[in-house]
Amino acid sequence: MEKYVLVTGAAKRIGSVISQQLAAEGWSVLIHYNSSDKDALKLAAQLKEAYPRQEFPTMQCDLSSTKEVLNLFQNTPVKNMKLRALINNASIFTPGSITDITPDFLAEQMGVNFEAPLFLMQTFKKHFGQGSIINMLDTNVIKNIETHAAYLLAKKSLDAITKMAALAWAPAIRVNGIAPGPVLPPPNQDQKHLEKVIANTPLKRQVGTDDIVQTVSFLLNNPSITGQIIFCDSGAHLK
Numbered sequence: 326m327e328k329y330v331l332v333t334g335a336a337k338r339i340g341s342v343i344s345q346q347l348a349a350e351g352w353s354v355l356i357h358y359n360s361s362d363k364d365a366l367k368l369a370a371q372l373k374e375a376y377p378r379q380e381f382p383t384m385q386c387d388l389s390s391t392k393e394v395l396n397l398f399q400n401t402p403v404k405n406m407k408l409r410a411l412i413n414n415a416s417i418f419t420p421g422s423i424t425d426i427t428p429d430f431l432a433e434q435m436g437v438n439f440e441a442p443l444f445l446m447q448t449f450k451k452h453f454g455q456g457s458i459i460n461m462l463d464t465n466v467i468k469n470i471e472t473h474a475a476y477l478l479a480k481k482s483l484d485a486i487t488k489m490a491a492l493a494w495a496p497a498i499r500v501n502g503i504a505p506g507p508v509l510p511p512p513n514q515d516q517k518h519l520e521k522v523i524a525n526t527p528l529k530r531q532v533g534t535d536d537i538v539q540t541v542s543f544l545l546n547n548p549s550i551t552g553q554i555i556f557c558d559s560g561a562h563l564k
């Protein structure tokens with residue numbers, strides 16, 4: 326039987342690189358996307374060509390819709406798909422201070438960055454019963470930077486639920502998190518945006534997408550680790 330992993334926000338950027346790595350390790354990947362349908366289909370075709378024995382179905386779902394999230398595993402494109410892992414990677418990173426937060430803005434940021442991963446974790450447990458979950462966090466989860474207050478609040482909540490679920494769902498399900506530092510500039514921003522952040526890290530190093538995917542592999546492959554948050558951030562969390 327195929328060994329499936331769901332990667333959310335898999336069409337581009339970090340999600341795409343995670344999908345490529347997991348495909349290389351023998352996983353069939355359920356490639357989730359929201360608006361990047363062309364990128365998702367292109368990735369699926371490339372992976373199928375490289376790994377013809379594995380499957381790479383694509384699936385659209387707007388993670389800001391609780392209804393769509395709750396039904397995601399009922400609507401998978403492959404019948405009786407047995408998922409063994411879930412990577413909650415999709416995210417929106419919108420600036421705004423605490424003073425600027427409105428109810429709609431908070432609902433959007435919490436919806437995609439916290440509620441969707443939480444309900445995907447919960448429905449993953451209900452449908453498949455066992456496996457491994459990795460939540461993509463942010464190096465700033467242990468800080469109180471307020472430039473992206475609602476985003477950070479959501480990621481802090483995701484950090485907390487990662488540990489709660491790891492304890493509640495052991496031994497059947499392992500739940501871990503990765504807290505990246507500066508990997509890629511936010512969508513629609515150039516590299517200059519990142520240079521200051523990189524210069525401020527102890528290792529003065531842009532985190533490689535390869536560094537992130539190595540951490541994903543490590544967490545998926547190590548059966549003794551749960552409830553762990555790995556800061557893959559050039560030491561940024563230390564300052």
Ligand SMILES: NC(=O)c1ccc[n+]([C@@H]2O[C@H](COP(=O)([O-])OP(=O)(O)OC[C@H]3O[C@@H](n4cnc5c(N)ncnc54)[C@H](OP(=O)(O)O)[C@@H]3O)[C@@H](O)[C@H]2O)c1
Pocket residue numbers: 333334335336337338339340357358359360361362386387388389413414415416417418437461462463464504505506507508509510511512
């Ligand atoms: N980039 C960094 O340096 C960095 C730093 C710290 C933490 N992280 C974390 O690492 C992860 C990956 O980062 P990234 O920069 O590659 O992410 P990203 O490009 O900002 O977002 C990944 C994907 O999330 C999906 N998404 C956004 N809103 C959605 C919605 N309503 N429904 C469904 N999907 C939605 C988008 O899919 P579509 O394109 O299909 O719409 C997007 O391609 C994120 O969790 C991020 O918070 C990244």
